[in-house]
Amino acid sequence: MSDDARTLKPVDVVVVGGGWAGSIMAKEMTEAGRTVVMLERGPDRSTAGEGAYPASIDELEGNFRYKLFQDLSKNTVTIRNNANQTALPYRRMAAFLPGEGVGGAGLHWSGVHFRMPPDDLRLRSRVIEKYGAKFIPEGMNLQDYGVTYEELEPFFDKAEKVFGTSGEAYKVNGQVVGQGNVFSPSRSDHFPLPPLKDVYTAHLFRKAAAEVGFHPYSLPAANASQQYTNPYGVQMGPCNFCGYCSGYACYMYSKASPNVNILPVLRRHPLFELRANCHVLKVERDSTGTRATGVTYTDAEGKVVTQPAEMVILTAFQFHNVRLMLLSGIGKPYDPVKNEGVVGRNFVYQNVTTSVVWLDPKVETNQYIGAGGGGVAFDDFNSENFDHGPLGFVGGSPVWVNQAGVKAIAGAHSGGPPGTPRWGSAWKAGMIDTYRHSLRIDAHGANMAYRDVYLDLDPTWKDAYGQPLLRMTFDWKDNDIRMNRYVVDRIGDVAKAMGARNVHLTRREFGKPFDTRQYQTTHLGGGAVMGTDPQTSALNRYMQSWDVHNVFVIGANAFPQGTGYNPTGMVAALAYWAAHHIRTTYLAHPGPLAG
Amino acid sequence: MGINGSGFISSRRRFMQGLAGVAACGTVSGTGAAAPPKPYMPVFFNAAEWNFLLAACDRLIPADANGPGALALNVPRFIDQQMTTPYAQGAQWYMAAPFVQGPDNLGYQLPYPPRDLYRHGIAGMNAHATTRHAKPFAALAPDVQDDLLRAAEGGRLVFGDVPSAAFFDQLLANVMEGAFSDPIHGGNTGLGGWAMLGFPGARADFMDWVDRYGAHYPLGSVSITGETA
Numbered sequence: 001m002s003d004d005a006r007t008l009k010p011v012d013v014v015v016v017g018g019g020w021a022g023s024i025m026a027k028e029m030t031e032a033g034r035t036v037v038m039l040e041r042g043p044d045r046s047t048a049g050e051g052a053y054p055a056s057i058d059e060l061e062g063n064f065r066y067k068l069f070q071d072l073s074k075n076t077v078t079i080r081n082n083a084n085q086t087a088l089p090y091r092r093m094a095a096f097l098p099g100e101g102v103g104g105a106g107l108h109w110s111g112v113h114f115r116m117p118p119d120d121l122r123l124r125s126r127v128i129e130k131y132g133a134k135f136i137p138e139g140m141n142l143q144d145y146g147v148t149y150e151e152l153e154p155f156f157d158k159a160e161k162v163f164g165t166s167g168e169a170y171k172v173n174g175q176v177v178g179q180g181n182v183f184s185p186s187r188s189d190h191f192p193l194p195p196l197k198d199v200y201t202a203h204l205f206r207k208a209a210a211e212v213g214f215h216p217y218s219l220p221a222a223n224a225s226q227q228y229t230n231p232y233g234v235q236m237g238p239c240n241f242c243g244y245c246s247g248y249a250c251y252m253y254s255k256a257s258p259n260v261n262i263l264p265v266l267r268r269h270p271l272f273e274l275r276a277n278c279h280v281l282k283v284e285r286d287s288t289g290t291r292a293t294g295v296t297y298t299d300a301e302g303k304v305v306t307q308p309a310e311m312v313i314l315t316a317f318q319f320h321n322v323r324l325m326l327l328s329g330i331g332k333p334y335d336p337v338k339n340e341g342v343v344g345r346n347f348v349y350q351n352v353t354t355s356v357v358w359l360d361p362k363v364e365t366n367q368y369i370g371a372g373g374g375g376v377a378f379d380d381f382n383s384e385n386f387d388h389g390p391l392g393f394v395g396g397s398p399v400w401v402n403q404a405g406v407k408a409i410a411g412a413h414s415g416g417p418p419g420t421p422r423w424g425s426a427w428k429a430g431m432i433d434t435y436r437h438s439l440r441i442d443a444h445g446a447n448m449a450y451r452d453v454y455l456d457l458d459p460t461w462k463d464a465y466g467q468p469l470l471r472m473t474f475d476w477k478d479n480d481i482r483m484n485r486y487v488v489d490r491i492g493d494v495a496k497a498m499g500a501r502n503v504h505l506t507r508r509e510f511g512k513p514f515d516t517r518q519y520q521t522t523h524l525g526g527g528a529v530m531g532t533d534p535q536t537s538a539l540n541r542y543m544q545s546w547d548v549h550n551v552f553v554i555g556a557n558a559f560p561q562g563t564g565y566n567p568t569g570m571v572a573a574l575a576y577w578a579a580h581h582i583r584t585t586y587l588a589h590p591g592p593l594a595g
Numbered sequence: 596m597g598i599n600g601s602g603f604i605s606s607r608r609r610f611m612q613g614l615a616g617v618a619a620c621g622t623v624s625g626t627g628a629a630a631p632p633k634p635y636m637p638v639f640f641n642a643a644e645w646n647f648l649l650a651a652c653d654r655l656i657p658a659d660a661n662g663p664g665a666l667a668l669n670v671p672r673f674i675d676q677q678m679t680t681p682y683a684q685g686a687q688w689y690m691a692a693p694f695v696q697g698p699d700n701l702g703y704q705l706p707y708p709p710r711d712l713y714r715h716g717i718a719g720m721n722a723h724a725t726t727r728h729a730k731p732f733a734a735l736a737p738d739v740q741d742d743l744l745r746a747a748e749g750g751r752l753v754f755g756d757v758p759s760a761a762f763f764d765q766l767l768a769n770v771m772e773g774a775f776s777d778p779i780h781g782g783n784t785g786l787g788g789w790a791m792l793g794f795p796g797a798r799a800d801f802m803d804w805v806d807r808y809g810a811h812y813p814l815g816s817v818s819i820t821g822e823t824a
Contacts, residue, residue, distance in 0.1 A: 053799070054797045054799070057777075057796075058776075058779070060772055060780055064772055064776075066687060072688060072689045073685075073686055073687060073689055073690065076689040079702075080701065081698075081701075085697070085698075086695060087701075088695060088697045088702065088704055089689050089691070090689070090702060091689040091702060092687075092689075092702065093687075094702060197806050198806070199805055199806075200808040200809055203806075203808055238802070240799075240800045240801060240802040241800075241802065241804075242800055242801065243799065363809045364793075364809055364810065364812070366801075366804070366812060369801040369805055407794065408776075408788060408789055408794040409771055409775045409776055411775070411792060411794070412771040412774065412775045412792075413771055422748070423654070423655040423656065423767060424655070425657055425661070428656065428659065428661045428662070429661055431792075432791065435793070435794075436792070460693065461691060462691065513698075513700050514700070516701055517702050
């Protein structure tokens with residue numbers, strides 16, 4: 001703690017980051033009677049401001065000037081493909097788009113809202129049971145989460161009710177009740193809202209996938225299919241398929257966000273205080289190093305301030321949580337050479353490729369109509385839903401049409417079929433044809449964790465506050481490439497059944513490194529994972545630091561390996577799960593929740 | 596619309612009702628004395644740069660049977676206006692030193708924000724054209740211009756320490772933005788880019804159209820300020 005730091009009046013809980021995880025934790029802690037200060041490094045944001053129609057319906061500002069996203073000029077990461085390279089700064093937004101400001105990535109996300117598959121939660125155990133330990137490739141750090149689907153089920157259910165999630169169940173309390181995903185586990189209740197209508201492309205995909213013999217279902221979407229009031233008493237309007245979800249605040253109040261679904265209640269709570277434009281530099285610890293005493297941050301005026309607290313909950317984006325742990329000395333940093341340490345270990349991404357199908361030119365696919373979480377998927381090649389034995393890889397991909405609304409600049413950039421020039425009259429003809437008559441199918445695959453893929457602090461580049469940037473060492477591995485190629489071939493089967501005029505299957509290529517210039521997904525994970533062994537996890541199964549018991553870390557950083565599903569539903573469930581154990585056990589008896 | 600009495604819905608409805616009025620006024624004023632629009636005077640680009648930009652935009656999106664070109668859509672004006680925004684000064688990019696060049700797949704590593712890329716890139720294109728063809732880019736025949744643009748796109752030219760592909764990618768990205776963004780930003784004049792694509796713009800309500808499968812959407816485009824096409 002620097003000598004000139006201003007020290008504020010102590011509070012019970014400091015929450016670092018104003019997104020989904022932070023809003024859930026702050027809500028739960030105020031319900032438990034605790035004073036909470038939420039620190040958000042970005043500006044305050046509300047749907048009434050950023051989401052106001054028609055100014056918000058501006059693709060240039062939303063998707064190309066990144067109005068709601070992280071300010072890279074202040075803080076970014078460096079990236080390299082392997083430890084022999086010099087990592088270079090991620091200077092412009094491209095491969096992934098982290099959020100900033102109140103609501104975090106939860107303000108500008110799409111809304112696909114999944115529960116983690118039971119097998120994914122114990123993937124190491126499941127793979128060994130089915131195929132034997134030798135099936136796991138050398139260097140792959142396959143792990144269990146240390147928490148089961150049955151334990152998390154009430155919290156998945158709670159998150160869906162808070163988010164107002166639309167979807168169709170398959171099994172409720174063990175009984176088959178509907179046309180939902182046949183591979184999904186039993187639920188304690190239905191989705192709070194019925195599924196969204198299928199857009200045309202999703203309708204065609206549903207029909208073709210069923211014809212091929214797969215099991216299509218409606219994507220669970222945190223876009224309200226009807227008007228809804230959530231358990232906190234806030235209201236959502238029905239989604240009108242405007243096509244401005246990802247990158248935008250929803251002007252219809254249909255897409256769930258912390259700003260719509262939690263913060264309106266939280267902001268009025270007398271025990272809660274939100275401080276925007278406050279960038280946390282470090283979690284402070286006492287002389288023993290085993291107890292946090294608060295956080296130090298730079299406030300909106302640039303003053304360095306210390307906020308003492310009984311408990312610190314890190315709820316920033318995945319890699320910011322990992323960086324704050326490294327900067328604060330919480331947990332042992334990972335050393336890939338010695339294969340020791342845990343903070344930075346098991347950094348994972350998501351293995352997404354998008355294929356394009358062209359239909360008859362008489363068919364208008366109306367791709368500008370969409371809902372961010374809407375669409376149709378099949379899970380026949382996700383998780384452990386299929387026999388990996390003869391295929392020889394770990395992991396899988398759901399496959400889907402998730403038409404979130406393709407707008408004009410994006411359509412122009414996508415251009416025509418491969419081989420079409422990027423400009424001139426040939427581009428124009430190909431681009432218009434593609435925009436009007438094609439559809440996109442994603443293989444939204446898992447990415448496994450490996451010993452030589454990790455996060456640490458960069459030795460060269462610094463952020464605007466003089467602290468080292470986080471360094472990513474990441475590349476695609478053959479296991480994950482084989483998985484992608486196998487699943488993309490199944491997309492080819494579906495495209496054929498759709499009567500495609502032309503198909504472009506996009507497969508990951510062997511030997512082609514991770515490319516930071518192309519948008520892939522913002523679903524980054526791992527780096528401070530949960531588990532039952534402190535040698536291989538930074539957090540115990542309650543999201544609590546093994547080393548500093550009054551620090552909890554909530555986010556996709558806790559995922560020991562990647563998953564085929566979008567992470568937000570799991571992050572929200574983990575937040576409610578951790579909050580439950582803090583409220584029922586930790587607050588009365590502060591100390592390690594697992595030993 | 597499934598809900599009534601909510602403030603944001605009723606203000607939206609007023610806005611949509613306003614559109615009809617805007618269109619009607621446009622028709623009326625169209626019959627009045629229409630002064631020819633003054634040519635746009637660039638704020639950022641000098642005369643030589645502006646000539647390059649007009650010529651290059653005309654090649655990147657030419658007018659043809661599929662719809663208007665970049666000039667009719669005022670894409671050069673859009674780019675000039677963008678150059679005075681924080682974006683063009685690199686305010687959204689991480690621009691801290693050192694600048695170390697690496698493999699292409701690790702992304703952009705030059706110390707130049709968009710404004711500087713344009714300055715270096717246009718000077719480089721014109722210098723190359725003058726050396727090879729004794730004329731600046733704008734004075735060359737269209738097929739020669741296309742060859743030069745393709746050489747820049749493929750990274751086969753170097754303008755000092757700026758690889759030509761870095762400049763070309765910046766230019767092409769902004770040209771696409773200018774042709775297809777909301778006219779509030781200076782391009783997409785008359786919503787011509789959107790009409791060509793069949794993109795309804797800020798209409799943003801397909802509650803009644805989502806399950807009319809494969810049919811042509813009947814309503815024209817609308818902009819943020821209520822302009823229609």
